[in-house]
Amino acid sequence: MxxxxxxxxxxxxxxxxxxxxxxxxxxxxxxxxxxxxxxxxxxxxxxxxxxxxxxxxxxxxxxxxxxxxxxxxxxxxxxxxxxxxxxxxxxxxxxxxxxxxxxxxxxxxxxxxxxxxxxxxxxxxxxxxxxxxxxxxxxxxxxxxxxxxxxxxxxxxxxxxxxVLHRLVKAQPQLAVAHRLLGQEALRQEQFLAAQTHFGEALRLAPEDSESHQGLTRALRYSFGPGRAMRRIDRYLTFISEGTRQWKAKAWGHFLLILLPLSFFCIPLLLFMGFEALYWRLHPRVRQVRNRPAGTHSYLRETLYRYGAIASELLLILSLLPPVIWGVLWIGLPENSLGPGLTGGLTVLVMAMGGALKSAAKLPAPDKLPLGWLLTAGLMLTGSITACVLAEQWPWGPLAMLVGSSLLLAWRVRSTRQQVILNR
CATH class of the missing domain: 1.25.40.10 (Tetratricopeptide repeat domain)
Structure with a gap:
């Protein structure tokens, strides 16, 4: 040739x-x-x-x-x-x-x-x-x-x-990722209207950019009063959870100071979080923005795939609670003394669940639904409650469920860690 x-x-x-x-x-x-x-x-x-x-x-x-x-x-x-x-x-x-x-x-x-x-x-x-x-x-x-x-x-x-971001936009004005990064920085600075503008420009240049879609929905969410309040609560709880994990004295001080007061507001806080999530998802402007491109998986499927693994772990953790409570009562602790400890423990559990779900939201959605783990964890929770209710017929039931749930939880956490290491 x-x-x-x-x-x-x-x-x-x-x-x-x-x-x-x-x-x-x-x-x-x-x-x-x-x-x-x-x-x-x-x-x-x-x-x-x-x-x-x-x-x-x-x-x-x-x-x-x-x-x-x-x-x-x-x-x-x-x-x-x-x-x-x-x-x-x-x-x-x-x-x-x-x-x-x-x-x-x-x-x-x-x-x-x-x-x-x-x-x-x-x-x-x-x-x-x-x-x-x-x-x-x-x-x-x-x-x-x-x-x-x-x-x-x-x-x-x-x-x-x-x-660097302004240098990037000046050098590459037609680059969608440049406007997306500007939108993310505007979100960090709580400039929500500017963030909407930047994400909108990114979507004009790249209509199927999922990160820009997510950024625009967050910017809209935080433009509403409930969304801004939820953002402040989320940032405060993140400060406490991350700070206590890193053994920062200030974070531990806040944790100890708010633990008991927050215990009494645990249910109202959960109700507000649910209200805020529903409010922004059903808002007309948000519904219009969240019309995703053709071929995108449904929200239900994406949610199940993204949070299925962490949900199975949380269900296994919850299945540990009934036998633990049963055991505490079995050794002779009065029922009226469980109130403060139980509400405080639930508060900590809710904070941990929120942190775990937030971490899962930042990871790519897996290709496989852990349906078997979800069903197993649900059955373990049901069996744990049943065993404690019917403990008089089989006194070893709560102990057996405690051991079984612990082993399954350890197995599930280990497999999740291995999967994260493989993804890296």
């Missing part, structure tokens, strides 16, 4: 990719590979076409084939890194983009992806350094600016973050 013909087919593939027609680009590359299966750059273009179609496993295969034919092909390492990061392999992605940088250390594109992977690994300081290095070579590079903003946000460097 002549050089002119070679350049022609490559240009055609790249043009198809540029106009977002990766399927046609893939067909053209495969026709070329049928005649020239040992062309490493053709495998690189195939990997790129497959990546654009989100066929990540096939992307990795094509990139590895290109590397087997030409180990010095830095672009193949770059595409392999992207596919690995998208399939929950950030450590492998870090190694792959590192090899690409060994062959081309001045590439802002590679440095931007390295910063992205480091942010995924929870190493924002290193991500910041990689992004800043990329910006020294290309001051307007979009990925480097985005990852620099993400790293600064993780480190809570708010002053520097504001400067």
């Amino acid at each position: 002549s050089t002119t013909a070679t350049s022609s087919w490559q240009a055609a593939v790249q043009q198809l990719l540029a106009v977002r027609r990766p399927q046609q680009a893939e067909q053209l590359v495969r026709r070329h590979l049928a005649q020239h299966p040992q062309d490493p750059f053709a495998h690189v273009l195939l990997a790129l076409a497959l990546l654009r179609q989100q066929r990540f496993d096939e992307t990795k295969t094509a990139a590895k084939t290109a590397l087997s034919l030409n180990p010095a092909e830095s672009e193949a390492y770059y595409l392999l890194s992207l596919a690995q990061a998208q399939t929950g392999q950030p450590r492998a992605a870090e190694a792959s983009i590192g090899r690409a940088l060994q062959r081309n250390p001045l590439s802002s594109t590679y440095l931007g992806i390295r910063a992205w992977v480091l942010n995924l690994l929870g190493r924002p300081q290193e991500a910041q350094a990689a992004a800043e290095m990329g910006l020294r070579h290309d001051p307007a590079h979009a990925e480097c600016l985005v990852q620099l903003a993400q790293a600064l946000c993780k480190q809570e460097q708010w002053g520097a973050l504001s400067t």
Whole structure:
């Protein structure tokens, strides 16, 4: 094949990719590979076409084939890194983009992806350094600016973050993620009208951006009085739960000071939280914004998949309460002494449940519904209550349910931790 013909087919593939027609680009590359299966750059273009179609496993295969034919092909390492990061392999992605940088250390594109992977690994300081290095070579590079903003946000460097975001929007005014990041910063500063404007612009540029949809609904939610009150309560409870976990004296002081008073307001607080959640979901403006794109899963399915695992753990925790209460009464503790302890314990449990649900909301929704765990946990809760009620017929029932629920809870927590580690 002549050089002119070679350049022609490559240009055609790249043009198809540029106009977002990766399927046609893939067909053209495969026709070329049928005649020239040992062309490493053709495998690189195939990997790129497959990546654009989100066929990540096939992307990795094509990139590895290109590397087997030409180990010095830095672009193949770059595409392999992207596919690995998208399939929950950030450590492998870090190694792959590192090899690409060994062959081309001045590439802002590679440095931007390295910063992205480091942010995924929870190493924002290193991500910041990689992004800043990329910006020294290309001051307007979009990925480097985005990852620099993400790293600064993780480190809570708010002053520097504001400067970087305005620099990003000035350099890339048509980039949806730039306006989304501005919206998130406006939310943090409680500038809810500005946040709605930024998220609206992000959705204009990328109508199917789920994070911008969520940001816009939050901005609307906090624009209403009940939503603002709920936000303050949530921030205060987060301060206490996170502070006590980190052994901060101020947080522990607030926890001890409000524990007993809050116990008496536990049920009113839960009722207010339910009212606020229902109020903003049914508000006409919110209902209009929450009309999600076609093909999006229903809210019921998304809720079950996202919170199914944590809900099963919470049901198992609740199944421990009846036998514990039964045991306390069995050893002779008066029933009238359970009131303060029970209300205080329920308050702590509600705070823990809120923190767990909030953590689950920040994670990607799993692909599998833990229906078996939900049914098992529900049966354990039912059996626990039944065993305590019928303890006279079988006195070992509460103890058996306590042991069974404890073992299942330990098993469930262990499997959840393993899943989180695999996702990282």
